[in-house]
Amino acid sequence: MKRETIILNVFLGLGVIALAVWMIMWGQEDKFLGAQYVEVRDTIEVYDSRELMWYRTPDPDDPEDTIGYWVERAAMPADPDAEDVVLEPADLDRFAPVRTWEIQRGVSRDRADEEEVVFSLSRTIGLWFAAICTLFVFSFLYRDNPFYKFAEALVVGVSAAYSMVVAYWTMVIPNLIGKLLPGVVQAAFIPEHDQPVYWPHIGVLILSILLLWRLSPVGGWVARWPLAFIIGTTAGFRLIAHLESDFAIQIQATILPLIVRDDGGFNFWMSVRHLTIMLGVMAGLTYFFFSIEHKGFVGKTARVGIWVLMITFGAGFAYTVMGRITLLTNRIEYLFDDWLWLIG
Numbered sequence: 001m002k003r004e005t006i007i008l009n010v011f012l013g014l015g016v017i018a019l020a021v022w023m024i025m026w027g028q029e030d031k032f033l034g035a036q037y038v039e040v041r042d043t044i045e046v047y048d049s050r051e052l053m054w055y056r057t058p059d060p061d062d063p064e065d066t067i068g069y070w071v072e073r074a075a076m077p078a079d080p081d082a083e084d085v086v087l088e089p090a091d092l093d094r095f096a097p098v099r100t101w102e103i104q105r106g107v108s109r110d111r112a113d114e115e116e117v118v119f120s121l122s123r124t125i126g127l128w129f130a131a132i133c134t135l136f137v138f139s140f141l142y143r144d145n146p147f148y149k150f151a152e153a154l155v156v157g158v159s160a161a162y163s164m165v166v167a168y169w170t171m172v173i174p175n176l177i178g179k180l181l182p183g184v185v186q187a188a189f190i191p192e193h194d195q196p197v198y199w200p201h202i203g204v205l206i207l208s209i210l211l212l213w214r215l216s217p218v219g220g221w222v223a224r225w226p227l228a229f230i231i232g233t234t235a236g237f238r239l240i241a242h243l244e245s246d247f248a249i250q251i252q253a254t255i256l257p258l259i260v261r262d263d264g265g266f267n268f269w270m271s272v273r274h275l276t277i278m279l280g281v282m283a284g285l286t287y288f289f290f291s292i293e294h295k296g297f298v299g300k301t302a303r304v305g306i307w308v309l310m311i312t313f314g315a316g317f318a319y320t321v322m323g324r325i326t327l328l329t330n331r332i333e334y335l336f337d338d339w340l341w342l343i344g
Contacts, residue, residue, distance in 0.1 A: 015135075034131070034339045036123035038104040039116050045097035049192040052095060055087055098191050109341070131339040134331055176204060254281050280308045 136151035214223035287305030
């Protein structure tokens with residue numbers, strides 16, 4: 001066995017032993033290491049939208065606010081928004097909810113003894129799993145190993161699966177199938193989905209099928225048409241946004257008055273700030289102006305532009321590093337506070 005493998009196994013074994021001892025020291029009922037607790041703040045019952053409808057009306061005590069309640073669809077008038085229409089709340093005892101939600105909020109372990117606070121097994125398992133995966137990622141600081149590979153593959157796989165599921169339930173079901181077959185979506189997936197049929201979405205369905213044609217062994221070129229449509233429309237939308245944010249707004253932010261007057265007086269520091277911005281922009285642009293040889297005054301200005309660019313890049317890099325260090329400190333705090341209870 002290689003020396004690196006022996007060292008890794010020794011440290012792993014010592015870590016497991018230390019963690020077990022620490023758990024035994026803390027182990028008492030459900031207050032073991034890393035236990036998570038929640039309190040139920042509210043319960044929400046959702047009813048079938050074919051029988052009941054959530055109706056909102058102005059609050060009589062506060063005209064600027066509204067109140068909501070369930071009303072029977074059978075009792076809905078032709079024009080429910082008329083001023084003289086008053087809809088009575090439905091008798092919910094006659095209807096069975098199709099879904100019940102509990103609104104929970106995580107609380108600190110110091111409140112574990114309170115009556116309304118309960119132990120959350122799912123949150124505790126999630127915390128332990130996240131902590132172990134964090135240690136797997138940190139193991140790459142030693143060398144590449146199977147634990148790091150497992151965590152890396154897990155992040156990529158879970159991210160891809162999560163994105164696919166979110167896109168399916170937020171885009172495919174309500175915005176594609178829900179537009180073409182709203183009755184099916186309402187009966188099988190989303191009871192509160194109540195929208196008319198929108199036939200132009202057949203074109204979206206055709207483009208989606210053509211895009212999947214790339215998986216076919218023959219005729220894969222068909223997928224280029226929807227792909228070209230996606231790239232073209234995305235480029236068009238993004239072009240307008242970037243022209244406004246990265247071009248027009250930047251120019252507007254550079255056109256500043258060199259002499260700033262505030263309350264009838266001369267604002268010296270604001271004027272210096274505007275002058276520094278203008279000179280920095282002009283020096284940076286001069287560095288990229290290659291139609292004139294960088295000699296004399298132009299060369300000195302270009303050299304100042306280099307300093308401006310380096311300061312800008314350095315500040316941007318430092319900001320990025322500071323953000324990464326903040327992420328690292330958050331993970332360390334997560335391990336030592338939420339998981340091991342060593343601080344806090």
